Structure formats: C-alpha cells, structure tokens
Amino acid sequence: MATVVMTSLDSKSRAASRGLSDIKIRNLFIVPTILFLIVFNIFPLIYSLGYSFTDFRASTNAPATFVGLQNYRELLNDPFIWANFAITAKYVIVSVTGQVVVGFGTAMLLNREIPFKGLITTLLLLPMMLSMAVVGLFWKLLYDPSFGIINYALGLGSFEWLANPDMALYAVAITDIWMWSPFVMLLSLAGLSAVPRHLYEAAAIDRAGPFYTFFRITLPLVAPILMIAIIFRTMEAFKTFDLAYILTSQPTTEVISIRLYKMAFQEWQTGRSCALAYIVLIMVLAITNIYVKYLNRVKER
Amino acid sequence: MAHIELKGITKTFGTHTALKDLSFEIADGEFFVLLGETGAGKTTTLRLIAGLEKPTGGQIFIDGEDVADWGAAERDVALVLQQYSLYPRYTVRENLEFPLKSRIRRVEPVEIKERVARAARTLRIEHLLDRKTDRLSGGEMQRVSIGRAIVRKPRVFLMDEPLSALDAKLREALRTELKNLQMNLGATFLFVTHDQIEAMSMGDKIGVLNNGQLVQTGTPQEIYGNPVNTFVARAVGSPPMNLISGRLAGSEAIADEGYRLPFGTAFGTAVDGRPLTFGIRPEDLFLESGAPGEARVHDVENHGVEKIVTLRTGNHFLQATVPAQTDLEIEESVRFSWNPEKVVLFDGGSGMSLRHAG
Numbered sequence: 001m002a003t004v005v006m007t008s009l010d011s012k013s014r015a016a017s018r019g020l021s022d023i024k025i026r027n028l029f030i031v032p033t034i035l036f037l038i039v040f041n042i043f044p045l046i047y048s049l050g051y052s053f054t055d056f057r058a059s060t061n062a063p064a065t066f067v068g069l070q071n072y073r074e075l076l077n078d079p080f081i082w083a084n085f086a087i088t089a090k091y092v093i094v095s096v097t098g099q100v101v102v103g104f105g106t107a108m109l110l111n112r113e114i115p116f117k118g119l120i121t122t123l124l125l126l127p128m129m130l131s132m133a134v135v136g137l138f139w140k141l142l143y144d145p146s147f148g149i150i151n152y153a154l155g156l157g158s159f160e161w162l163a164n165p166d167m168a169l170y171a172v173a174i175t176d177i178w179m180w181s182p183f184v185m186l187l188s189l190a191g192l193s194a195v196p197r198h199l200y201e202a203a204a205i206d207r208a209g210p211f212y213t214f215f216r217i218t219l220p221l222v223a224p225i226l227m228i229a230i231i232f233r234t235m236e237a238f239k240t241f242d243l244a245y246i247l248t249s250q251p252t253t254e255v256i257s258i259r260l261y262k263m264a265f266q267e268w269q270t271g272r273s274c275a276l277a278y279i280v281l282i283m284v285l286a287i288t289n290i291y292v293k294y295l296n297r298v299k300e301r
Numbered sequence: 302m303a304h305i306e307l308k309g310i311t312k313t314f315g316t317h318t319a320l321k322d323l324s325f326e327i328a329d330g331e332f333f334v335l336l337g338e339t340g341a342g343k344t345t346t347l348r349l350i351a352g353l354e355k356p357t358g359g360q361i362f363i364d365g366e367d368v369a370d371w372g373a374a375e376r377d378v379a380l381v382l383q384q385y386s387l388y389p390r391y392t393v394r395e396n397l398e399f400p401l402k403s404r405i406r407r408v409e410p411v412e413i414k415e416r417v418a419r420a421a422r423t424l425r426i427e428h429l430l431d432r433k434t435d436r437l438s439g440g441e442m443q444r445v446s447i448g449r450a451i452v453r454k455p456r457v458f459l460m461d462e463p464l465s466a467l468d469a470k471l472r473e474a475l476r477t478e479l480k481n482l483q484m485n486l487g488a489t490f491l492f493v494t495h496d497q498i499e500a501m502s503m504g505d506k507i508g509v510l511n512n513g514q515l516v517q518t519g520t521p522q523e524i525y526g527n528p529v530n531t532f533v534a535r536a537v538g539s540p541p542m543n544l545i546s547g548r549l550a551g552s553e554a555i556a557d558e559g560y561r562l563p564f565g566t567a568f569g570t571a572v573d574g575r576p577l578t579f580g581i582r583p584e585d586l587f588l589e590s591g592a593p594g595e596a597r598v599h600d601v602e603n604h605g606v607e608k609i610v611t612l613r614t615g616n617h618f619l620q621a622t623v624p625a626q627t628d629l630e631i632e633e634s635v636r637f638s639w640n641p642e643k644v645v646l647f648d649g650g651s652g653m654s655l656r657h658a659g
Contacts (some may be wrong), residue, residue, distance in 0.1 A: 201353050202386035206400035206449070207374035216399070220390050 052274035059268035071275035081259065081276070088255040091169055091244075092237040098177035099233055103184025104226065110185070111192040121189070128182040136246030139175045143247075162248040169253045172244045176237065184229045191225035192218070227295045231288060238284050256280055303364045303456035303489055304329045305350065310359035312345055312513075319345045320513040323359070327457075327506075332483050332490045336500040336536065337510030343493040346510070347459050350491065352376045363456065379450030383462045385442045387434040393445050394430040397421065400453045420448040423482065440471040447479070451486070458483075460492045464499065476503060497537045501525065509533050525582075528645065531652035534580045540609055540620040543586060545579040546649060554579055554644070558615040560594045564641050576649030583609065585643040586621040592638035598629050612637060 010016065015025065052071055056064035075081050110121060127135070142150050143161040151159050161171040195218060203213045241257040260280065264273035305327040312320040320342045327333040337343045348354045350361060352373035361368050368376055387396050397417045401408045408416075421427045424444045429437065434445065443463055450458055463479075464472045480503050483490045494500055500507050501521045508518040509532075517529040528534040534542040547556040549572055554564040556579075588610070596612035596619065608627060612619045612635065621637065629635070646655040 196384075196386075198382055198384055198386045199388065201351075201373075202380070202382070202388075202449075203399075204353070204373040205351060205378065205380045206403065206453070207377075208399070208403045212403050217388060 048274040048277060051271050052278050054271045056271040057268050058270040064271065067271070071272045072279070075272065075276055075279060081256075084254055084256045084259040087169065087252065088238060088240075088257075091173055091240065091253075091255055092234055094170065095173040095176040095180075095237045095240075096230060096233045098173060099181045099184045100226070100230060102177060102181040103229070104188045104222075106181065106185045107188035107192055110189060125182045125186065127179045128186075130179070132179075132242040133246060135175060135179050136243050139171075139178075140247055143171055163250070165250050165252040168248045168250040172240075172247050172253055175243055175247065176240065179243075180233060180236070184226075184233065187225050187229040188222060191222035194225075195221045223298045224295060227291065227298055231291045231295070234291065235284055235288060238287070239280070304362075305457060305489065305491070306362040306365075307346075307350070308360045308362070310346070310349060310361065311357045312342075312349060312354065313357045318513055320349075320356075323513070323515055325508055325515055325518055327489055327491060330487050330489055332480070332492065332503060332505040334500040334504035334507045335491065335493045335510055336495070336497060336507055337493075338495055338536075341495075341510040342513040343495075343510055344461055345513075347380070347461050347491065347493050350376075350457070351378050351380050351459055353380075377455050378457045378459055379453055379455035381443075381446050381450050381458070381460045381463045383466055385446045387437075387442055387445055387449075389434060392431050392433055393421075393426060393437070393448075396434060396445055397430075397448050397452050400449055416452045420452045423451065423485075424448045424478070439467050440475065443467060443475065447482075451482070456489070458488055458490045460490065462494055463492075465494070465496065472499075479503065498539060501537065507537075509536055511536075526643075527654070527656060528580070529654050531578060531580065531647050534645065534647070538582060540583050540622075542580045542582050542645070543619045544647070545581070545617070545619070546576065547579060548575060548577055548649075549573050556594075556614070558617060560614065562593055562639055562641070564644065572646070572655065577655075578647040578649055578652065580645035580647055580654075581639045582643060583620045583622045585640040586619060586637060587639070588621065588623055588627070588635050588637050590636055592636040594637040594639075596635055596637055598631055598633045598635060601629050601631065 020028075051064070053066055053068060054064035055067050055071075106124065110117065110124075114120070140162070142148050145151060145158040145160050145163070148161075150161070151157065160167070162168050199217055199221075200213065203217055208216065239257050240255055241261065244253050244255050245258055245261070247253075256276075257280070260273055260276050263269050263276060307326075308324050310320055310323040311318070323342075323346065325333075335343050335346060345354065349356050350363075352368070352371060352375075355369075363376060388399060391399070394417060397420060398413055401413045401416065417430075418427075421430055424447060426441065426444050426448060429441055429445070434442065437445065443466075447460075447463065460479075464475055467475065476499060479492075492499075492503060504521055506518060507521055507524050509516045509524065511532055517524060517533050519527075524533060524537050528537065528542065531544055534544065545554075545556050547554055547558075549555070549564060551573070552564055554562045556562070562579075594614070596614045598610060599613040599618060600611040602609040602611075603625065605625065607622045607625055608629070610621050610623055610627075610629060612621060619637075623629075647653060648655060
C-alpha cells in the first residue's frame with residue numbers, strides 16, 4: 001500500500017544510477033528512527049512494565065521476585081501517594097488556567113495593527129525558549145526573600161515565597177505560567193488571525209457588541225486550537241519535575257514526578273517506582289483522551 | 302427606509318486614490334446600482350456608507366444627517382458581501398437570529414421567531430433552518446446572508462456583488478428574487494456590481510463608476526440610450542456599443558475607413574469636418590443588400606433568439622444583432638447600414654457625447 005502513494009523515483013536520477021530504489025530510500029529514512037525508538041522508548045517501556053510486577057531494587061544484586069499486583073495495590077492504597085496526586089492536580093489546574101488566561105489575553109492584545117508587532121511577539125516568546133533548569137535557577141534568585149527583586153518590586157519585605165509551605169506551589173506555578181504562557185499565546189494568535197475579518201465586519205453591521213462578538217464569533221472559532229494548547233500544557237504540567245525540583249523542596253510541592261524520582265533513585269524501590277510510572281502514564285493518557293474527545297466535539301460544531 | 306447622499310467623497314489609501322470627489326444621491330425606496338470594473342471604487346463606496354471605513358474628505362448623509370461620527374452599528378445598514386460572511390459553526394436559524402440577539406437591540410424572543418420565519422419564507426430557505434451553514438450550497442448561503450440582512454428592517458441595504466460568485470442560472474433567479482424583495486419591502490437598496498446585465502435589469506438608477514469617479518447617473522434607459530461618453534457607451538450593453546471614428550459631411554457620415562452612411566441634419570453643419578466618434582448599438586445596425594456600408598463577416602455567435610455578427614471593415618470590427626434565421630457564412634461579403642436616429646455622436650478627442658455637451 002505504501003508504495004502506491006509514494007511518487008516513484010525518476011529512473012534517470014543520480015540516486016537511481018547508484019542502484020537505489022524507492023523502497024530502499026524510504027527504508028534509509030525510516031529504519032534508523034524506528035531502531036532509535038525501539039532501543040530508547042519501546043524497550044524500556046516494556047522492560048519497566050515487567051519490573052513493575054517485581055520487588056526489584058537496582059541498588060542490590062538480589063534477584064527480582066515476582067510479586068504480582070502487589071506494587072499497584074500498595075501504591076493505590078497509599079494516602080501519601082494520593083496526597084502527591086492532589087498536589088499535582090492543584091498545580092495543573094492553577095498553572096494551566098493561568099497560562100490560558102495570560103496567553104490568550106496577550107494574544108488578543110497583539111491581534112491588531114500595532115507598531116513593532118513582530119519584535120514584541122518575538123520578545124514575548126523568549127521565556128519559552130529557555131531551559132527549564134535555567135528558568136528555575138533564575139526564579140529562585142528572583143524569589144529570594146532577602147535580595148530578590150520580586151519582594152523589592154512588590155514591597156513585600158522578606159516574604160518567603162519558596163519556604164512558605166502554603167505559597168511554594170503557587171510560586172512554582174507562577175514561574176511555569178511565566179515560562180509557558182507564550183506558547184498558549186502563539187497558538188491563540190494563530191487561531192485569532194485565522195478568523196476572517198469580514199466576519200467581524202458583518203458582526204459590526206449586525207450591531208453586535210464587543211462581548212457578544214467575542215463569545216459568539218472569536219471564541220468558537222479559536223476554541224479548537226486553544227484546546228490543543230490546553231492538551232499540551234496539561235500533559236506537560238502533569239509531569240512537571242525540573243521546575244518544582246529546582247525551586248523548592250517543600251513537602252507541599254512534591255508533585256507526583258518528584259515522588260517518583262525519589263522512590264526510584266533515592267529509595268531505590270525500582271519495581272515499585274515502575275508501577276507508579278505506569279499509573280501516571282495511564283492517568284495522563286486518560287486525561288488526554290477526555291480532551292481529545294472534547295476537541296473533536298468542538299471541531300464538529 | 303432612508304435617503305442617502307454622498308457629497309464630495311474622497312478616499313485615499315496611502316498614495317492610491319480610490320475615490321475622487323464622489324457625489325450622488327439615492328432616493329428613499331430606490332434601487333440604485335453602482336456599476337464599475339474591478340478596482341473602480343465600488344466596494345470602497347459601500348464600505349464608507351456602511352461605516353467600515355472613514356472617508357478622507359467629504360460628507361455622507363443618511364436621512365439628512367451627517368453620519369461622519371457614527372459607527373457601523375448606529376448607521377443601521379445591512380451589508381451583504383460577496384463572500385457571504387455567514388457565521389461558521391452555527392445553523393441557518395442561529396445566523397438569522399444573530400442580528401436580533403445583540404444586546405443593543407433587545408428584541409422579544411417571540412418576535413425573533415416570527416421575523417426569522419418570515420425572512421425564511423421570503424427567501425424560501427425554511428427547509429434549511431436547522432442546517433449548519435457549511436453544509437449549504439453557494440446559492441443557499443447567499444440567500445441566508447440576504448436573510449440575515451432582512452430580518453432586521455435596516456434603513457438601507459448595501460449589497461456588494463452578492464450574485465457574482467453564483468452560477469448563471471442561480472444568478473438569474475436570485476436577480477429576480479432580489480428585485481421583487483426590494484419592491485415588496487419598499488426598501489432603499491445600493492447594489493454594487495461589475496455586471497452590466499445586473500445593473501440594467503435591476504436598477505431604478507445606475508451610477509457608472511470609473512477610476513474612483515462617477516461618470517454618469519441615470520435610469521437604465523438613459524444610460525443605455527444616451528451615454529455621456531465613450532466609456533459608458535462601452536461599459537453598458539452586451540455586446541457593447543459600436544464606436545466608429547469619422548466625420549460628418551452634410552447629411553452623410555464618413556467613416557475613417559472610407560464607407561459613408563446616411564445621417565440626418567440634426568446637427569446642421571456645425572460639426573462638419575470635425576473628428577467625431579459615432580456610437581451605434583448593435584441592434585440598430587442592420588444588414589441589407591444594397592446598403593451603403595461594406596464589410597466581411599468575421600464571426601457569428603448564435604444566441605438562440607438572435608445571432609451576434611462581428612463584421613470586419615478594414616482593420617475595425619463592428620457587432621450587429623440579426624434575427625436567428627439569417628444565414629451567414631464566415632468571410633461572406635455583406636452590406637450594412639444603421640438607424641441614423643439612434644446614432645450617438647461623441648467628440649473624437651475627448652470622447653464626450655455632443656448631446657450632453659450641447
């Protein structure tokens with residue numbers, strides 16, 4: 001089937017004279033990628049599924065014994081794990097909501113004729129291009145209670161952003177919002193500029209007010225692409241590790257991937273952490289599926 | 302319903318002047334057609350009246366009031382665009398309700414229902430009401446977009462080439478429908494088109510626009526029978542008016558190509574010898590054995606009810622409509638003449654009609 005849709009190789013081309021055929025060229029491109037995927041993704045995925053049913057510890061030489069579903073059963077009954085999930089959920093909701101509000105708002109502001117629009121857009125995109133670790137370290141300095149610029153600018157004295165257990169998670173979320181709002185903005189901007197101008201003109205003629213126009217024309221037309229941004233950001237926020245790990249080490253900021261990291265590489269409960277990784281994977285898949293279903297419904301309308 | 306007046310409207314986009322000192326008036330309940338080629342400034346005129354653009358100079362009056370500071374919503378106009386502008390993702394009914402549901406207007410739900418039903422009945426789209434707009438054909442979409450204009454009882458209907466994207470049959474049908482609609486509503490219409498057939502068949506009045514300037518306004522008969530210059534003569538009518546350059550000598554017209562055609566003495570001898578352009582409509586040009594002009598048949602187009610013959614005289618072409626029964630061979634030699642009473646005289650240099658000048 002694949003050969004049918006492929007354009008065939010010109011028999012007079014240089015590639016053909018070297019004895020290459022369509023299929024050979026196709027394989028040349030695809031095989032390395034597939035190999036890479038198998039070695040680094042698919043094999044570990046299956047291997048860790050196997051470990052998740054054992055009491056394997058990577059720190060000892062003791063052979064792994066099969067324990068069935070015991071890891072899963074214990075994890076799902078562990079109130080501490082559920083607390084980690086609750087923290088993660090809170091973090092996802094705060095951070096994604098913030099990114100959508102800030103990102104979409106900025107996109108609305110930028111979606112008009114203003115001087116230096118290209119330059120402003122590029123500058124606004126910069127945070128997203130930085131490394132997570134760099135952002136984490138910078139914001140740690142910005143949040144610093146004694147010399148941080150945030151406290152100075154807001155006149156908060158020596159307010160403890162990261163050491164305050166109630167505030168730390170929000171501080172991490174604010175950093176994430178700062179970093180990833182541009183992503184939502186970029187996608188929203190693409191969606192907004194795709195709304196035909198004549199629709200706005202028609203709405204103006206039809207005497208629709210600005211709010212009415214926004215909710216009846218702009219939002220429905222941008223919804224599908226905004227939904228894609230939300231899916232991406234939710235998935236990413238769900239598995240956040242670096243920002244939270246670098247910024248603070250409060251128990252109230254222990255999102256699920258930090259718990260997973262500690263379980264696997266500090267406590268060396270390899271088998272159990274594999275099981276937890278699978279639980280997280282299934283959850284992310286489930287959430288994404290709900291979104292995709294909703295996305296399709298929005299698109300159909 | 303309203304009376305519209307444009308006074309000395311000028312509009313420039315950067316260095317490009319789209320409209321130059323444009324003035325005209327549309328009477329209450331009139332079907333006014335603005336005719337012009339692409340880029341003549343028709344759409345700009347419409348957008349200025351709708352309030353989507355601001356004029357660079359000049360004034361627009363709706364019912365005697367200067368509307369310079371009014372936004373599109375306050376002007377209470379309806380605009381039907383070429384690209385339909387239906388709101389996507391909504392059904393036909395929701396599209397029709399849209400202009401009534403805005404906060405500014407506040408129309409009772411019962412009345413919304415009734416008005417939508419009436420508009421749908423008028424445009425015969427009742428069976429489509431619950432359909433999504435992307436499942437409609439071009440003609441249906443255009444009818445919905447007209448429907449969205451009429452649910453509102455606006456003061457003026459502005460239509461920007463609403464029929465040009467449709468196929469020929471549908472265009473003819475909608476042409477009649479629109480004209481009937483306008484008469485039933487008694488509404489003021491400003492209809493913009495590049496299609497002179499639309500202009501002739503629908504307009505109470507036509508304004509011919511060329512390069513941002515209004516060349517002539519008048520009833521279709523006036524424009525057709527008495528064009529103000531050679532531009533209008535060529536722009537209106539299909540096939541267009543024949544233009545023959547020549548001069549007058551006594552009661553005869555002498556074409557530059559040598560043939561002589563009879564001409565009355567209406568102009569006396571005042572223009573004798575001066576370079577002139579004779580304008581004659583194809584239907585006033587006839588073939589007859591023994592007639593003074595001589596030409597060869599270059600092409601014959603059969604239109605069913607009649608044939609359009611292209612005649613070649615030297616290097617020039619003339620078009621004549623002849624009855625469908627007439628048998629003509631390509632390259633056949635024929636003799637022709639015209640109806641001297643129908644000839645329009647234009648100045649050879651400026652192209653202005655002598656009737657209008659005099």
